[in-house]
Amino acid sequence: MVSILAIALVVILLYQLSKVGRRPKGCPPGPPTLPLIGNLHLMPKKQGHLQFQKWADEYGPIYSLVLGTQIMIVLSSDLAVKDLLDKRSGIYSSRPDMYLGQDITSGGFRMVLMEYGERWRIQRGIVHNSLNIKASRTYVPYQDLESKAMLLGFLEDPSQFFNHIRRYTNSISTQMIFGFRTLDIHDPKLERLIHGFEKWSEIAGSQSAALLDVFPILRHLPDFLLPVKKYARELHAKEYDLFVGHYLEAKRKLKEGKAKPCICADIVRAQDEMKFSDGAAGYLSGTLLEAGSDTSASTLIGFIQALLIFPEVSALAQAELDRVCGDRIPDLNDLPNLPYIRGCIKESLRWMPTAILGVPHAVIRDDEYSGYHIPKGAGVMLNVWAIHNDPSRHPDPRRFDPSRWIHNTQTSAESANNADASKRDQFVFGAGRRLCQGIHIADGNLFLAISRLLWAFDIRRSVNKFTGKEIIPDMEDLTEGLVVCPNLFSADIKPRNSLKAEIIRSEWKKTMELLDDDLQWKSVPEGLVWRDYEPLDTEEI
Template sequence: MIHLSTTDLLILSGIAFSTWLIHGYIQERRENPNNLPLPPGPKGYPIIGSLFSFPTYKAWLEYDKWFKIYGDMIYFKVFGRGFLILGSLERVYDIFERRSSNYSDRPRLVMMGWDYIFAFQKYGTWWRRHRRQFHDHFHPNVVYKYQPIQVDSARGFVRDLLESPEKFRYHIRYAFADSILKAMYGMDVQENESYVGHAETTLAGLAVAGHPGSFLVDMFPIMKIIPDWFPGAEWKRKANVWRYVNTIVANSLWNSVKERLEAGTAKPCIATAMMASIPDGDGPESKEEETIRSGACANGFIGGADTTVSTVTSFFMAMALYPDVQKKAQAELDRVLGGRLPEFNDRPSLPYINALLKEAGRWQPVTPMAITHVASNADEYSGYYIPKGTCVLGNAWSILHDPEFYKDPLSFNPDRFLKNGEIDPSVRDPTVASFGFGRRICPGRFFSDASLYSTVSHVLTVFDIKPSLDGNGKEIEIKPEMTDGLLSYPEEFECRIIPRSKEAQQLIRNSSLMA
């Protein structure tokens, strides 16, 4: 066994880094025979590139400023790694749709090691097999099957809000975890609260480490040989915790359903349907197919239990900030429902609610920078050279806040999507950017949309949402601020959630009888 000192590790890292930079320079010269320029961007320094201007906090806002200087396509390097930031729907469509075969790969994120999350898998057969399994249970023609579960969860949610409205954030997480657990595994959230906690740990890690460059080890994989005890190696200790938790998230509920299936106590769900299609036997093919299916189920829980949580929390914030919007939505619900709780077949008669849902996805996008794509090969585009391995990101926030398409984009205004009382198809739909791009667009978006509709329509039918009051009875200001990270959530805020009437209270209490 070879034992390396700290000095040896630093020397080896320096040699590897220098070799990597030289190789990258030679490769670019060879793959750019027409000697095209790189896209415009901030000037960098030798070796470190644009390290000092590389945004580290709410990058989407900084890039939005850069677009006004450099245009809607920005290129820069950090330690030899190229980054291309796209700031308009036209650029995003050209790159991720028209050239999807070259821009559907993902970077290797060493900190994560979450191989079962197919949103981060390398582009290829393994990813396609995972996504196909997931898509079979979440495409538009089958998601209607989950509507009873989503209605039941929404009604449980308003009952919880009635009992403890101050815990609305907790109740939001609980409700969405409950609906996806029932759909995926046929289980209730009450018996799996520890699993929900593990999933939240996974998502917290994803929010921190989901973009390349968040940790230096993503730039220099050789750093993996640094031991855990090495000074400054806290990143490695974090990675070890995330890997341990991810093992639980990927396998524990799947194994629990298997045990119940063998005992004859499993409820019909997506997991049991997937298990039924696994080839018989204990051979490599059977084990591989089971790995894909268990991963697909875990993906469903991770995506469904938390990403919609951000949009619903933003909805509560928006209603407290925009009481006129809330009143218009409630007036429509009162007119259509006539004193009952909403169902899915009411949705076509609720254009303002549908416009409100679009605005909720546009106003504060959950993934403002989307997930990073990678150029599989060198490319020439719009007169510029894009090197192989370039990390390409679409700035969803900029696209969804473009004043040319959304007047006064920082305001919450569902009317922007309406014309003559109906949804205006000429207005850009926020889903062009809110769920990712190209072949890597989120396949769970239809389930998410249905959950959002059921939750929002139930809440507005029976509750008023208002800012909290201070000791003098004055409303406490709510600032619509979002957290940093790949997944962005509203910063902490308080609000009052008040039943609209005695009749509304009775509707809430009776909702358990309607399930």
């Protein structure tokens, strides 16, 4: 009897194993599979976005990959994204299990990778009121001040333009979230944030991470056989120290009445009420800082790269700025009169998308679409790169051409919510209920930076001192991971004339009147949406 039962169990096990790696019946088409591993052997080590685009060309706008025990549905058309991630967001808003990226490197705290559920909804609700369109308009003083500080940095030390851009977006974010400015391009906490995010992105998008997701049994291997897990834990310890350290400092100052109003005031109040941990609160504020600092910065770096590859863009943009602004520094009121600059923003987000393959969604129940079966638990990838480089949407897609948007007046949020999928300009900010909440802030950051940099500076190719030839950056030379950015490149950046250089210095001198001796705000700009932190009384608790 025992032997019969053992044989039956072996047969069942072998039958179950025989299905691993196979494409389930009815699933969208995809590349041929191998037993057990499915398509894992085909997954690229580098520049995965190019391979995912090739598969879209071969298998169509919706295809599937079999990754061991997991199914990944890849959406490579605007219509499929609209139909599933937007219109059926009730079942397409979760995340697949990302063991290394979420459980180990993030301690399970990272909101962007959380499964859809009550915990995620609570965290999203905490920050919603601080990041909506009405709130975003109140942060303009922060954006105005930091963009002028960035101009001064470009004027005084143009070789550090990567770092000036990163400080710009980071300082806007630290003011919104924690209530303080980031002053130095070499601020140790800023450098730790940039390094940590880059390494987390690499780990979360690595082959090792994918292997542990599709074969969970491998997670039990000891660290000496799986050194990436040990490294991920070490990275988490450093990240936790940075994020929670920022939060606890803001929390202390808020409770002492010494902090400027900021998003942390809402987080502290929610923590008082719901009793979640400092780790959860720290990661909520820290990953907001991470998102606000990195995506816009990488987009702006991509824009600088585009200017060097396509120099005609600068000439057209500067002609428009000169016509509308003259010798006056641009501001947000000029946006309606600067269609080519608006096109530069849209084209930057399309041409060098930072979330190049999106962050995978997961479907929470079986579904049917276009005659295909989409099984419960499948990952669903938004193939951003393929959609952005679809020649039927964007002719000559690798050309940076702001004029393709000359009649498109939509904001990024309006575009994302357009009922006509073909009229959405780009997909960097995600889709459905996972659409980035900072989308309104990002639009303002990009407009002020792009318009003011082009108004003030000529951005040209560096010259190789040995050959005398201009150096043209390689548009395909990107970092690897879930989120990408151009690798380091050089540029020759100079003020367009002495008058504009003087205006930059004059504007910064006037701005300094708003700051104290520590170069922090003397008082809170009028109109900010946050109330001061007020502890809950006993009855409220």
